[in-house]
Structures are given as structure tokens and as C-alpha cells.
Amino acid sequence: MAALPVNLDMDVLRTFVTGIDLGSFAKAATRLGRSPSAISLQLRKLEDQVGQPLLRRNGRGLALTEPGEMLLGYARRLLDLNDAALGAVAAPALAGRVRLGLPQDFAETELPTVLARFARLHPGVRVEAHVERDAVLRAEVEAGRLDLALVWDATGAAGEGSLIARLPLVWVGPRTEAGLAADRPLPLALFGPPCLFRQAATGALDAAGIPWRVAFSSPGLAGLWAAVAAGLGITLRTPHGLPPTLRRLDPDESGLPSLPGLALRLVRGMAGADPSVERFAALLRETFADAAAVRT
Template identity: 70%
Template sequence: MSLPVNLDMDVLRSFVTGIELGSFARAASRLGRSPSAISLQLRKLEDQVGQQLVQKHGRGLVLTEAGEMLLGYARRLLDLNDAAVNALGSPALTGRVRIGLPQDFAETWLPETLGRFARLHPGVRIDAHVDRNATLRSRLDEGQLDLALLWDEDGGERDGAVIGTLPMAWIGPRRGVTPGTDHPIPLVLFGSPCIFRHAALNALDAAAIPWRISFSSPGLAGLWAAVSAGLGLTVRTPHGLPAALTALDQEESGLPRLPSLSLHLLEARTRSDPAVERLAALLTDVLTVAIGEMDHATNVAPH
């Protein structure tokens, strides 16, 4: 009877980091290793599992079916490893973290990330508040939040970590026809104040394109439903769109170009709290990777 194969955690971490960052060269920099060392680790992992995990695709690499399967297991193994190290190697974190999130992320990246944090630090209570940018900013300033993810409205956001930049896009139904610019364009938007509304109306006015508000909603689900029903176009980032919606090609649609938005993670101006700092670090890592994946898709640069 052959002995079971014991997968090396360091090797698994290099594999997962390379895939999540979109490049094994970036993984080498993040983990403090040379690119050649990461390459050796990848080959070792393929030898251990007896299958090819990545394959060439154009100038980059993509996961094979076996690689996709291993990636899920590897992430869970690393979570268990990190939970064990945290439980045994340092005092358990306790306390409460109040975090504010834009609606754009409440149903996509963040639930899994907050769940991961809760598993690693069960003694910390997380209170998540989902709301619009202006409300989150006000609650942070008033001391009602410890952390807040905020869109940069004017390019002059206070302090805080810049997580990444996402483009704004005109969003319409995948099955529908883009309204022409000869008649007022029907728009589905939040009420004021809203940075996406402001950007959409400014862009249309600057291009002398007439518009009308056909539907207004206080929540993102309402916007998606109205656009899916063909009531008009909206403006958001391309992140997390429902399957029935798509970002429109600006040249083909004749719609004006829109600006990009920076995403910032801000902490309240209070005394340092280890639980807040640990959650801020995890969010920064996860969102940086997720935004990078939007740019690189599943391609992995040669290593």
C-alpha cells in the first residue's frame, strides 16, 4: 500500500498566489522568492499530483481542468493552515469591527471575504453596513464605522489605502438594443447625490446628447431589474453585472466616454485596533487581487 502524498503548504501558497495575482512573476515578488524558485515549486506540485496544472495560452498560461480543481482545494487547505497558525501562534483576536460597503460589492467579493475572516477570528464580531457612498462617508466621519470602502468622488480622497481603479461603463440589457442618441436617452439611476449619476449626466450634457430619467431606485437590485426590463441604461463599473446585463461598447453605441473611479479603504480616526487592522489587511489583499483579475482574466504571465 503506497503512502499518501503530502502537499507542501509553501508550494500550494505559491500556486494560489500566482493564479490570483495573474502572474507567477508577481507571486515571486509578493512571496519574496525568485521566479526560478516559483517555477521549481510549480513543477514539484505537478509531479506530486501527477497532472499538468497550467498550459500555454497565447503568450500566457491558463489553468487546466486539473489545475482548476486543485485551486479550490488549495485555497481551503491554506485557510485551514492559517486558522491553525493564528489559533496557536498568537493571542486570539476579540472585539467588534463595523465596516461599511458599497452596494456594488455586497453580493460579490465581500461576503466570502468576511466569512473567511470570521472563520480565522471567531472572537471578532463583524457588523457590515451596506449603503451608498455619501452615507458611508458620513457614518465614518461620525464614528459609526471603523472601516469603509469608498469610491473616490473627486480624485482628492482623504487618506486611506487605494485598493484599485475601476472604469465606469454604460450598462444595458444583453438582449436589448442600445437607444440611439437622436432622442432623449432613458436613464435608470440612483437619486442625488450619486457619483455615477453625476458622471452620466455630465458626460451626456458635455456631448450635447439629450436624456431623461426613466426610473430611479434607492438600491442596486432595483437598477438591475429596471435595466433588464429595458427601461433604460445605467452607469456603474463592469464589476459583478447580472448575466442579463452587459457593458456597452462606447464607440458602437455612440455614447460619451466615462471617467474611472478609485476605490479606497478608509479607517476611522481612532486608536489602533488589531482586529480592524487585520480585517483591513485582508480586504486590501483580496480586493487588489480581484480587481487585478478583471484586467488579466484567467491568463497567467509566463514564469
């Protein structure tokens, strides 16, 4: 008589995927509301089910084994299918449109992940994504042309939208340069005004008594990355999505001033609550909470 196939436990798979995405199973325990010992038992159960070690020691942390990497892809698809099935059966199918605005920083990182997952869960909803600078996004929300927008907030005020993540600001230079040139005034690559990052960079340098000049100005993030990689100047951004041609500059080593953090907030249009918009907003909060936790 043939042995019955093993059924993978969806809760255990979710723990496995959450721990890998957050970069820590201790963080996964907090996120999922379980104790660290319960998480360890779940991981052992999963390894027993597949008959392979899924994790290995890597210095003071953990890394995936080859079977673990293979299982991770299947686990993501199984969880997405599980969530889509429950969403389709447990609630009426969503329909309509969501108009989203977001900064260029996330157009090639979080945005594809969010759009793909939302499309699988809610294929009847059309999502329109508008990638613009902060001032444009705020104006579009106020004019009622966007339902949701991710915007930067340097003030830390609690009155605008909902807090999505707090990200540090860092100086960014070319990967290949051993150290900053002693050029004075300091060459900068920045967006044109109005721009919170430009204000933060020039304000910090002025406060530190470091002369500066704008050596390169671009309306797009790709242009800034290219200019910095070419050595035309340094810039200031969050550490999110830095290309491999660039690196964070340590203020202690470079003589640059330290910088405060920046809040990312989700603001909404004036339209009333719409189930499609609410579901997309919840998915955005979940996605960016995971991304912020990985960078912590």
C-alpha cells in the first residue's frame, strides 16, 4: 500500500516565509504573536516534513540551505493561493479602481511586489500607479485624482495620514571611491526644489559650516544614481534600494554631518471609504512594515 503524501502545514509555512522576509525568526515571533520556542518547534516540524535541513548557521545568524531556498519559492506560491482562495470564498469579490501615487524610491522595489500580490488576490480591481515627486503627489491627492499616496514627512507630525515606516537618511557616494575628495565647496547631486531631501542635505551642511554647490540636478532618481556613480557629486537619500554602484558614507569617516530620520506616510483622497482602497492600503502597510523590519 502506497504511503499517504505529507500535507504541509500552512501555519508553519507562513512562519517560515515571515522569518525569512523579516530576516529574523525572533521578529517573526513578534509579528505572528507566538513565542520563540513555538517558532523553533514549527521550524523543526517543517524540516521533519520535508526530510531536509532548511536553515544553516551563518556567523551569528541563519541562512537558507539549498533545499530551504527551493521550498521558499513553493511556500510563497502556496500561501498566496491559500489567501486568494479564502478571500474569494469568504468575502464578495472586489471590483473597481485604486489610484495610487508613490515616490520614485519604491517604483522598482516594493511596487511590483504589491501590485502582483494584489492582482492575484483581487483580479477584479484595476490599479493605476503614478510615480511622481512628493509635491506632485500631495497636489494630486488634494485634487481628488489619487485615492492613496505614499509621501515623505520630515516634521514627524502625527496629523497627516498614517505612519508606514521610519527610515534613516544617509549620505550616498560612489562604490569605487575610497574616500571623499577634499573638494570645497562639496559637490552635490540633488533633485531640484522643492525637495525634502535637498532641504535636509543643504540644511545639515550649512549647520555644520561645510560649503556646498549643486553639481548635478535631475528630475529622476535614475539620473541621480548615475551622477553619483560617475563621481559628479554625493547625494542624500534613505538606504532603500541603493544600486550596487553606490554606498552609504559613514559620517565619522567622511566628516559629513549626521542626519535625522524621515517618516513615510500614507495619505488618502477625499473620497469615502472604498473596500478596494481599504484592502490595498492594508497590503501597503504590511509590505512596508516587512521592508522596514528587514532594514532595521
